[in-house]
Amino acid sequence: MKVEGSCFCGAVRFEAEVDPERVSICHCTDCQELTGTAYRVSVRAQGDQFKLVSGTPKTYVKTAESGSKRAQVFCPECGSQLYAHSVDGPRNYSLRVGVLRQRRELAPRRQIWCQSAFGWTQDLSGLPRTERQ
Numbered sequence: 001m002k003v004e005g006s007c008f009c010g011a012v013r014f015e016a017e018v019d020p021e022r023v024s025i026c027h028c029t030d031c032q033e034l035t036g037t038a039y040r041v042s043v044r045a046q047g048d049q050f051k052l053v054s055g056t057p058k059t060y061v062k063t064a065e066s067g068s069k070r071a072q073v074f075c076p077e078c079g080s081q082l083y084a085h086s087v088d089g090p091r092n093y094s095l096r097v098g099v100l101r102q103r104r105e106l107a108p109r110r111q112i113w114c115q116s117a118f119g120w121t122q123d124l125s126g127l128p129r130t131e132r133q
Contacts, residue, residue, distance in 0.1 A: 003043075003106075005099045007075035007082060012055030014082065016045035016095060023097060023106045027121070028113035030062060034072060035081065038121045041098065042084075043106055047091035050083075061087060070094075 001020050006013040022044040031040040058076040061069050062084075069087040074080060084094045097106050111117070 001102070001105070003095065004101045005082060005095060006101075007055075007057075007078050007080035007099060009075065009078035009080075011077045012057045012075045012080075012082060013053040014095075015051050015053055016093065017049040018043045018045050018095065018106075020106055021109055023108050025108045025111045026113055027111060027115075027117035029116050030064065031113070032116070034062070038118050039111075040096065041106075041108055042094040043097055043100075045083075045093040045095055047085075047093065050091075050093045050095075057082060 001018055002015065003018050004013070004015045020043070023041065024043075025039050025041050027039045032038060034040070055075070057073045060072045060074070062072050063069050070084045071087050072084050073082050075082065080099055081096050082099055083096055085091050097103050100106065
């Protein structure tokens with residue numbers, strides 16, 4: 001599936017080919033802290049299936065608990081988190097689903113790092129809903 005992504009302000013744009021079956025939710029504490037929320041939703045893209053179309057994003061290299069390094073890429077203007085990629089070895093991308101134009105079509109297929117998940121994230125169906133605010 002071809003996807004198109006951009007930051008909130010439009011300064012950085014990219015496109016990629018992804019497999020919708022590879023959409024996942026990560027509950028790790030790094031993702032919680034980097035997003036400022038309960039979890040992150042991402043979809044994988046192989047390095048040769050990713051293209052930066054415009055803009056010059058900023059990169060922060062994070063070292064995971066395992067010691068592996070991942071480049072966290074974001075817009076230097078609006079701060080939107082766009083994707084992450086491997087630093088060592090073959091470059092593979094984790095695209096942030098929220099910045100993809102096709103985000104409604106990319107439902108999560110699995111969850112990882114569930115030991116760090118907040119209990120309340122598992123069932124939000126009982127909360128009052130407001131369609132707009």
